Amino acid sequence: xxxxxxGHVDHGKTTFIxxxxxxxxxxxxxxxEESSLSTVNEADMVTAQExxxxxxxxxxxxxxxxxxxxxxxxxxxxxxETFDAALLVCAASDGAMxxxxxxxxxxxxxxxxxxxxxxxxxxxxxxxxxVELMSFDLMAQMEEAGCNQDVPIxxxxxxxxxxxxxxxxxxxxxxxxxxxxxxxx
Numbered sequence: 001x002x003x004x005x006x007g008h009v010d011h012g013k014t015t016f017i018x019x020x021x022x023x024x025x026x027x028x029x030x031x032x033e034e035s036s037l038s039t040v041n042e043a044d045m046v047t048a049q050e051x052x053x054x055x056x057x058x059x060x061x062x063x064x065x066x067x068x069x070x071x072x073x074x075x076x077x078x079x080x081e082t083f084d085a086a087l088l089v090c091a092a093s094d095g096a097m098x099x100x101x102x103x104x105x106x107x108x109x110x111x112x113x114x115x116x117x118x119x120x121x122x123x124x125x126x127x128x129x130x131v132e133l134m135s136f137d138l139m140a141q142m143e144e145a146g147c148n149q150d151v152p153i154x155x156x157x158x159x160x161x162x163x164x165x166x167x168x169x170x171x172x173x174x175x176x177x178x179x180x181x182x183x184x185x
Contacts (some may be wrong), residue, residue, distance in 0.1 A: 002082065003067040006107055007089035008073065008097040012120035012158050016089055016173075017050050019158035020063065023173040024054055026165060056181050063087065069099050076106045083107075085114035086178060087144075091162050092155065093124040095134040101141055109145045115142065115151050116179045117136045118172070123157040131155070150178040 005013045007110075024030040031054070049063045064083070065073050075081055086107045090100055117138060125131055135153055142151060156172020 001059060001061050001084040001180070003061060003063045003180060004081075004083040004086045004112065005063055005089060005105060006086050006089070006100075006103040008094070008099040008103075009069055009090050010099070011091040011094065011097075012118075013089045014050060014067075015158040015162070016087070016120065016176075017052050017063060017065050019161035019173050020177075021052055022134060022162055022165070023170050024052075027167075027170060027174075030054055034108065041046055056177060057185065059184050061177075061180060069103075072103055072106070076110055079110070080185075083110070083112050085116070085183060086112045087176065087180075088115055088117045088119050088138075090134075090138060091121040091124075092131045093121045093135065094118040096138050096141055101145070101164040104142060104147075105145050113147070114149065114183050115147055116176055116183075117142075117151055117153045118158075118176055119153060122155050122172075123160050133144060154179065 005016060007013050019094060024171055031052070047053060049069075050134045052060055053059070066075060087103060088100070117137065118149070122131070139151065154172055154175045156175075157169070160169045161173055163179050
């Protein structure tokens with residue numbers, strides 16, 4: 001299953017990919033100890049997508065993260081890529097921003113109907129009532145955009161996964177993996 005990772009710039013998309021790689025290696029021995037994923041080098045204007053592949057059960061999952069908002073727009077305009085689902089990453093500290101909603105609309109227009117939401121950067125939040133209100137607003141935005149499924153919302157901090165490497169911190173990443181697996185079994 002091809003899963004597109006979308007969201008506003010700096011909300012944690014690439015950190016999620018790196019945290020997923022870290023959990024897969026630490027918990028299951030899959031992948032690399034250090035993320036070998038390509039990175040964006042703005043000085044050299046290198047823009048390569050990051051991806052991560054793993055198999056759960058008998059289903060292969062591939063997560064794709066593009067380096068910048070313009071790269072997502074180019075990908076959607078070209079129409080060459082098709083995805084089975086999307087992970088909408090939204091920083092719990094900021095809420096849904098313009099690019100979050102725009103990419104959500106573009107994903108639905110491109111045919112993506114299955115979503116999981118990751119409220120990232122939970123470690124930066126002091127007001128959890130804000131997170132609850134933001135969750136309701138985000139679900140309303142998704143419904144307005146045409147998403148008609150019951151969307152799982154998973155809260156956590158991908159950065160904490162990378163920094164602490166504790167089983168407890170792995171929970172949000174494992175919950176995301178399981179949410180997608182439930183969609184496709």
